[in-house]
């Protein structure tokens with residue numbers, strides 16, 4: 167398995183680049199934001215509780231997202247690998263991810279971080295908020311709170327992977343296709359160092 171953590175602040179381009187990467191590398195896309203929004207859409211108890219936190223720009227409790235990722239890994243044991251998008255967001259989540267992947271005989275190959283400054287993030291998310299319908303994209307105060315939460319609670323996850331020599335940072339400002347090419351170069355370097363069996367089919371996460 168070739169497992170990649172795509173990292174960065176809200177609006178850095180994680181979701182955007184993930185869509186392109188799963189098509190090219192035949193990986194399963196695991197976005198905790200998408201999994202949580204699916205729970206909200208289904209009106210589950212978990213979704214109702216998560217919505218209150220997400221709408222305020224706060225993180226959902228670790229045990230909730232770790233449980234969702236554990237279930238998703240169980241449902242996709244035949245995957246060629248995963249792109250983790252928006253997860254892990256805390257060191258506790260990173261430690262749990264290592265444990266979960268170890269149970270499947272695999273681990274994180276690398277973390278790729280997209281670096282974008284706060285004003286650009288706010289501009290992008292307010293623009294997305296015009297059409298996304300996401301309450302967390304429509305209020306500048308909440309967007310800035312998400313960036314603050316990233317800086318105080320999430321940014322330290324980079325150090326966790328740097329200590330394992332798995333951390334790579336890229337400039338997330340520029341043309342989407344140019345950034346995609348830079349990410350592909352990094353992934354190809356990792357794949358060349360750790361060759362995997364050929365993949366079989368493009369996969370989206372199973373609900």
Ligand code: B4P
Nearest residue numbers: 176177178179180181182198199220224225226252290294
């Ligand atoms: P997410 O769904 O992960 O939301 P996000 O970080 O805002 O999205 P992303 O960063 O992928 O957006 P993208 O850049 O692609 O999380 C939402 C909420 O869920 C969190 O606030 C939290 O409450 C909760 N949550 C999720 N995971 C959690 C976890 N693990 N633990 C606890 N809570 C969790 O896109 C942004 C916009 O930028 C798009 O419109 C795109 O078109 C544009 N864009 C992208 N690249 C660009 C570029 N190069 N140039 C110009 N525009 C670009």
